[in-house]
Amino acid sequence: MKPLKQEFTVNFEYPVYFTEGLFEEANLTFASIFKENFAFKPKIIFFIDSEVYKLHDELLNQIEYYFQKYNYLPKLVDTPIIIPGGEVVKNDIQYLKEVYRLLEKHKICRHSYIIVLGGGALLDMIGYAASTAHRGIKLIRIPTTVLAQNDSAIGVKNAINFFDKKNFLGCFTPPYAVINDFNFLKTLKKRDWISGVAEAIKVALIKDKDFFDFIEEHAITLKNSSNIQPMKELIYRCAELHLNHIGKSGDPFEKGSSRPLDFGHWSAHKLERLTNYQLRHGEAVAIGIALDTTYSYLFGLLSKEEWQRVLKTITNVGFNIFVPELGKSLKNPNDQDSIFQGLSEFQEHLGGELTIMLLQQIGHGIEVNEIDIRQYQASIEKLETFSKELNENKQLQTI
Structure with missing residues (x-):
């Protein structure tokens, strides 16, 4: 028997936005990503870098009010989850397991959205979780550092560290969208x-x-x-x-x-x-x-x-x-x-x-x-x- 050959092409496309004051009431950048008429209302879950949360204590209220105002957005299943940033979140697999647990708890499926807001290390880890849970959940990255906004967040790599090796476990999965909000840079050390x-x-x-x-x-x-x-x-x-x-x-x-x-x-x-x-x-x-x-x-x-x-x-x-x-x-x-x-x-x-x-x-x-x-x-x-x-x-x- 002759060998069978499979061949197909998959096109990837995702936007990278630049804005300031992303979750301010009049800013439609985030809202414009989603269709106003879903066949059914999908879910959305937020993960926020703990250092960003400390410096922007109004952020959670802004997000919750934003979702109330634009009620055609996906259903916000929980208060945004605060999680550490930095390499620790890529070095300790317990953080990855906790993300998986929350995705399962809220029944986040392939038609749902994961939002990650923070520095490059957190984006890497959440991206890896989003890519592997259910073989892929739509990910929107909101990078908050210069390094993430101009490099890591806009690419297609996701990873955690393992065997004491940087990015040993990882995958290539394009994000659904990337949003660079310059206001987050103003509080950087x-x-x-x-x-x-x-x-x-x-x-x-x-x-x-x-x-x-x-x-x-x-x-x-x-x-x-x-x-x-x-x-x-x-x-x-x-x-x-x-x-x-x-x-x-x-x-x-x-x-x-x-x-x-x-x-x-x-x-x-x-x-x-x-x-x-x-x-x-x-x-x-x-x-x-x-x-x-x-x-x-x-x-x-x-x-x-x-x-x-x-x-x-x-x-x-x-x-x-x-x-x-x-x-x-x-x-x-x-x-x-x-x-x-x-x-x-x-x-x-x-x-x-x-x-x-x-x-x-x-x-x-x-x-x-x-x-x-x-x-x-x-x-x-x-x-x-x-x-x-x-x-x-x-x-x-x-x-």
């Missing part, structure tokens, strides 16, 4: 405000020189949360570049070995664990970008002038470009605490041959399949020296 700029620097370096020029020009301003306009522009352009890549790459679910949007990430993921997640993801990515940019320079791909421009822009935004964990077990790449273990873990996570994105020039990345460990060791030492020089110069300027 300085570290979280800055952290998300790292992903913008990343995508600018490998895809858009003009965008990098914008970040370089506004680096000092972007550090100041009292001026939100440059950050709005950064988030919009960064989100646009990410969406374009996901939609036009030909590999949105990463079936191949190439993952250009993870420039700087092989070391970043390892650094997060080596620092027991004391480093924010964006802070680790900034260091990873600095490292791969330095390697690109020493390897002869990038000019000295562009190398220095990149590192100075990263530090002007407010990032450190070196932490002690980067140099730990530097001469012993096989040590489990060595940053170079991140290379094998990165390759294992993606499969296939090792593929690392480097810089050929600002705005243009180049993928390589082999790296020189000794050159990377030299890059770490170079990065530490350059970091010390920058810090000394800053101290002299303040005297």
Whole structure:
């Protein structure tokens, strides 16, 4: 008998909205997502990051009043559930189990909606729950950090950490919709405000020189949360570049070995664990970008002038470009605490041959399949020296 062959195409489409004051009475952004005439009234359940809830204590009342006013919306089955944010919610599987329990309790089905409002880690975990419960429940993401609004929330990845490995359990499931409300950014701590700029620097370096020029020009301003306009522009352009890549790459679910949007990430993921997640993801990515940019320079791909421009822009935004964990077990790449273990873990996570994105020039990345460990060791030492020089110069300027 001849083998049977199945072939079909599934189109995915979802909107990404930008607004302010999402649940204010006159704001129709959220209400416009839903049809006014359902064949039957579906259900909806909210999960809210506990840190966001603390900073926006009026939020629950706003949501409940909003649903009363626009009574054609899906049925709100419960008061929004408050749940911790941060990596703890991805590291401890008990949080995932509790979400499953609540979905079962309220009989949330495939025609229902899950709303998650918070930072990237919570969005990852709730997204994983939404994708796996009943093989898929419609998910609406409302990211509340710069990092989530310009990167993680607008993509198709969902995951939790397992076996002490970042995103070991996960899936690719597009959201039903994403809503970026800039008002949530106004209460961010300085570290979280800055952290998300790292992903913008990343995508600018490998895809858009003009965008990098914008970040370089506004680096000092972007550090100041009292001026939100440059950050709005950064988030919009960064989100646009990410969406374009996901939609036009030909590999949105990463079936191949190439993952250009993870420039700087092989070391970043390892650094997060080596620092027991004391480093924010964006802070680790900034260091990873600095490292791969330095390697690109020493390897002869990038000019000295562009190398220095990149590192100075990263530090002007407010990032450190070196932490002690980067140099730990530097001469012993096989040590489990060595940053170079991140290379094998990165390759294992993606499969296939090792593929690392480097810089050929600002705005243009180049993928390589082999790296020189000794050159990377030299890059770490170079990065530490350059970091010390920058810090000394800053101290002299303040005297």
